[in-house]
Amino acid sequence: MSFLEYAPAPESTAILDLKPEYGLFIGNEFVPGSGESFVTISPATEKPIARIANGDAADVDRAVAAARRAYDKTWSRMSGRDRGKYLFRIARLVQERARELAVAESLDNGKPIKESRDVDVPLVAAWFFYYAGWADKLDHAGLGANPRSLGVAAQVIPWNFPLLMLAWKIAPALAAGNTVVLKPAETTSLTALLFAEIVQQADLPAGVVNIVTGAGETGRLLVNHPDVNKVAFTGSTAVGREIARSTAGTGKKLTLELGGKAANIVFDDAPIDQAIEGIVNGIFFNQGHVCCAGSRLLVQESIHDDVVDRLKSRLETLRVGDPLDKNTDVGAINSAEQLARIRELSEIGEAEGAERWSPACDLPENGFWFAPTIFTNVSTSHRIAREEIFGPVLSVLSFRTPAEAIAKANNTPYGLSAGIWSDKGSRILAVADKLRAGVIWANTFNRFDPASPFGGYKESGYGREGGRQGLAAYLKGGLK
Amino acid sequence: MTIDRAVSPAQRALEVLGDDLTESTLKRYLDGIPGVDAVGLEQRAAALGTRSIKTTSKAWALDRIIELIDLTTLEGADTPGKVRSLVAKALVPDAGDPSTPRVAAVCVYGDMVPYAVEALGTAHSAGTDEGVNVAAVATAFPSGRASLAVKLADTADAVAAGADEIDMVIDRGAFLSGRYGLVFDEIVAVKEACRRADGSFAHLKVILETGELNTYDNVRRASWLSILAGGDFIKTSTGKVSPAATLPVTLLMLEVVRDWNRLTGEKIGVKPAGGIRSSKDAIKYLVTVAETVGEEWLQPHLFRFGASSLLNDVLLQRQKLRTGHYSGADYVTID
Numbered sequence: 076m077s078f079l080e081y082a083p084a085p086e087s088t089a090i091l092d093l094k095p096e097y098g099l100f101i102g103n104e105f106v107p108g109s110g111e112s113f114v115t116i117s118p119a120t121e122k123p124i125a126r127i128a129n130g131d132a133a134d135v136d137r138a139v140a141a142a143r144r145a146y147d148k149t150w151s152r153m154s155g156r157d158r159g160k161y162l163f164r165i166a167r168l169v170q171e172r173a174r175e176l177a178v179a180e181s182l183d184n185g186k187p188i189k190e191s192r193d194v195d196v197p198l199v200a201a202w203f204f205y206y207a208g209w210a211d212k213l214d215h216a217g218l219g220a221n222p223r224s225l226g227v228a229a230q231v232i233p234w235n236f237p238l239l240m241l242a243w244k245i246a247p248a249l250a251a252g253n254t255v256v257l258k259p260a261e262t263t264s265l266t267a268l269l270f271a272e273i274v275q276q277a278d279l280p281a282g283v284v285n286i287v288t289g290a291g292e293t294g295r296l297l298v299n300h301p302d303v304n305k306v307a308f309t310g311s312t313a314v315g316r317e318i319a320r321s322t323a324g325t326g327k328k329l330t331l332e333l334g335g336k337a338a339n340i341v342f343d344d345a346p347i348d349q350a351i352e353g354i355v356n357g358i359f360f361n362q363g364h365v366c367c368a369g370s371r372l373l374v375q376e377s378i379h380d381d382v383v384d385r386l387k388s389r390l391e392t393l394r395v396g397d398p399l400d401k402n403t404d405v406g407a408i409n410s411a412e413q414l415a416r417i418r419e420l421s422e423i424g425e426a427e428g429a430e431r432w433s434p435a436c437d438l439p440e441n442g443f444w445f446a447p448t449i450f451t452n453v454s455t456s457h458r459i460a461r462e463e464i465f466g467p468v469l470s471v472l473s474f475r476t477p478a479e480a481i482a483k484a485n486n487t488p489y490g491l492s493a494g495i496w497s498d499k500g501s502r503i504l505a506v507a508d509k510l511r512a513g514v515i516w517a518n519t520f521n522r523f524d525p526a527s528p529f530g531g532y533k534e535s536g537y538g539r540e541g542g543r544q545g546l547a548a549y550l551k552g553g554l555k
Numbered sequence: 556m557t558i559d560r561a562v563s564p565a566q567r568a569l570e571v572l573g574d575d576l577t578e579s580t581l582k583r584y585l586d587g588i589p590g591v592d593a594v595g596l597e598q599r600a601a602a603l604g605t606r607s608i609k610t611t612s613k614a615w616a617l618d619r620i621i622e623l624i625d626l627t628t629l630e631g632a633d634t635p636g637k638v639r640s641l642v643a644k645a646l647v648p649d650a651g652d653p654s655t656p657r658v659a660a661v662c663v664y665g666d667m668v669p670y671a672v673e674a675l676g677t678a679h680s681a682g683t684d685e686g687v688n689v690a691a692v693a694t695a696f697p698s699g700r701a702s703l704a705v706k707l708a709d710t711a712d713a714v715a716a717g718a719d720e721i722d723m724v725i726d727r728g729a730f731l732s733g734r735y736g737l738v739f740d741e742i743v744a745v746k747e748a749c750r751r752a753d754g755s756f757a758h759l760k761v762i763l764e765t766g767e768l769n770t771y772d773n774v775r776r777a778s779w780l781s782i783l784a785g786g787d788f789i790k791t792s793t794g795k796v797s798p799a800a801t802l803p804v805t806l807l808m809l810e811v812v813r814d815w816n817r818l819t820g821e822k823i824g825v826k827p828a829g830g831i832r833s834s835k836d837a838i839k840y841l842v843t844v845a846e847t848v849g850e851e852w853l854q855p856h857l858f859r860f861g862a863s864s865l866l867n868d869v870l871l872q873r874q875k876l877r878t879g880h881y882s883g884a885d886y887v888t889i890d
Contacts, residue, residue, distance in 0.1 A: 078615055078616065078619075078841065078850050079845050080612075081607070081609075082610045083609070084608070193605070346590045348596070348599075348810050402606055498589070498592075518592050518595060519594065
């Protein structure tokens with residue numbers, strides 16, 4: 076056995092105390108759902124984890140009513156300082172239960188434990204700490220004196236960062252004085268339900284946070300509910316469009332965080348080894364299930380071959396496998412459906428003439444797996460260069476001049492993020508200035524901070540999450 | 556106008572830089588190497604440090620760490636007796652467990668080489684692949700502040716006394732003031748001084764003293780320079796300056812070695828030295844080596860740890876793996 080085949084180092088699931096069946100979380104209690112419940116499975120093994128309730132129209136009514144009651148009776152009347160205390164309490168409980176949450180997230184979502192442990196859960200705590208601090212300082216958020224909360228927020232989140240997206244949604248909403256009804260993604264409800272336990276532990280007033288599990292239909296019912304004042308959605312552009320249409324004219328405030336096809340631009344003077352790491356992190360982090368993933372690599376032609384060579388040898392060391400193994404770099408694809416989409420687009424990429432390459436890696440028999448993949452010889456017109464694949468698939472394109480890099484980077488209907496790699500500060504600033512993307516990383520990629528606003532241009536959505544701007548999405552008026 | 560001084564016609568530099576080898580072509584070459592992003596480098600090193608090495612992998616790693624150690628004593632207070640005791644430890648690290656491997660080399664000051672050679676006796680490798688090497692620090696270690704003639708005499712003396720490896724220091728002052736040619740020439744001259752009477756060479760380890768070079772860009776340039784001038788190994792530190800070896804610096808040097816291998820097919824060794832005291836830290840280095848240049852580098856002729864207290868911690872960890880419980884400092888010998 077070679078040293079590099081590190082002996083298995085699995086994180087134990089003994090820390091989890093899961094129930095066989097979870098209800099909906101309404102008014103601080105778990106109640107049975109009226110729809111037909113479904114089973115959530117581990118994408119790495121396809122083994123069932125727990126039964127999850129399915130909320131129907133009556134359930135959504137109950138949840139929104141509970142949120143409305145909590146808003147009218149307690150939360151909107153509570154001082155910011157007291158709301159902050161609850162949020163601080165949640166943040167501390169998240170930290171206390173960090174290992175448990177990380178294990179549950181990796182089990183249910185398929186992401187490597189090192190990412191849920193070192194990225195997702197710490198950021199969840201950071202988000203609650205950050206917005207806890209804002210709760211009693213809303214007067215200073217730039218929205219004028221005593222800005223007003225909106226009411227009940229309907230929040231629908233995706234499966235790629237289940238608990239983190241929950242935190243992005245719930246923390247600012249509560250800090251601003253709103254109550255929430257949140258619907259997690261169908262395949263990844265588990266950590267939201269553990270979070271519901273944390274809400275109970277934190278003794279939050281009943282109805283401030285409600286969690287209604289279910290599929291797309293439950294989400295539709297929730298965002299279309301007439302007693303909802305705010306809709307926040309993270310997910311696909313197609314669903315985002317539908318929500319924008321259905322909320323138009325209703326007076327509901329809307330924020331959308333949708334897809335992306337980010338350009339990661341590597342100039343010939345880039346710190347090359349760090350750029351390689353950044354490219355890998357940009358597209359293979361979380362199996363590429365990242366809306367801001369750097370899925371289009373734009374490399375200056377003079378270093379194109381060298382970068383591709385280095386990238387390939389780096390990919391040989393990526394460890395694909397059991398998400399709960401502490402040495403796993405790339406975990407399982409979240410669902411059979413997503414795997415089928417990644418496969419389909421990859422096959423189209425090959426058919427369109429791009430050159431496909433993957434490192435040699437043994438994929439487990441059960442579960443949903445896709446080897447890290449690079450496409451070279453990609454043209455801007457190829458579908459793999461235009462459509463969001465949402466998987467561990469990188470399209471490599473080249474450019475000759477900064478102007479060409481900017482033009483190619485902007486030539487997409489999306490505009491969520493972009494990356495620039497160069498040793499020259501002036502070039503980074505000049506290029507960043509011309510890129511139409513909400514987040515631009517320089518000499519790094521996929522870094523998140525609660526103080527930094529996040530959101531898109533064009534078809535990547537509107538509204539910002541994080542920072543002072545993230546508060547504005549949950550308060551009346553706009554930033555002044 | 557400056558006169559473009561020629562630098563010594565070292566074979567590797569001639570092959571890579573071409574025949575018009577001058578100080579300015581050397582400087583241009585070194586300055587043309589891509590920069591290092593400090594934040595990214597340190598993140599990568601930290602990520603490699605989170606690998607979880609358990610059970611069989613850990614057992615293998617602990618044995619391999621011992622086999623890669625240059626067991627070192629570099630004190631003004633060293634005596635022949637101290638060196639003999641060090642050699643005894645090198646040969647039998649753990650008297651309670653005969654399966655414990657030997658270390659790669661003992662590393663001493665030049666005047667202690669004869670005692671080390673004598674104490675090793677038949678166990679001395681003496682130019683063969685079997686046995687324990689004797690490494691000597693030379694060239695006015697650790698500061699390197701002496702004339703070239705003294706440095707060369709220092710080196711030749713240690714080689715004549717039987718040293719298999721020479722750990723030289725570069726002139727950091729010259730490097731920091733941009734006189735790359737001077738640093739280069741010194742390495743070439745020391746390499747020549749490593750030549751034995753029979754025409755073979757003692758292995759040359761070039762100590763960059765990264766704690767004094769200060770920036771990662773400097774470390775990268777100094778690594779390339781040392782390799783171009785003919786170093787067999789590049790070594791982080793003397794152990795006398797803080798910070799000594801760090802994981803990011805070692806990662807960076809390994810990247811240079813990997814790039815040199817891509818360029819020429821030749822394999823250069825790396826030796827982090829100073830400050831690596833625990834098995835846990837040493838395992839992080841093994842992971843970094845394996846995932847950067849490949850597992851092939853985890854051999855004594857391509858990777859070493861310059862350390863003294865590390866050995867005892869590894870022995871304690873080995874005992875723990877064997878018996879299932881921790882013993883304590885009194886169950887390993889002090890040397």
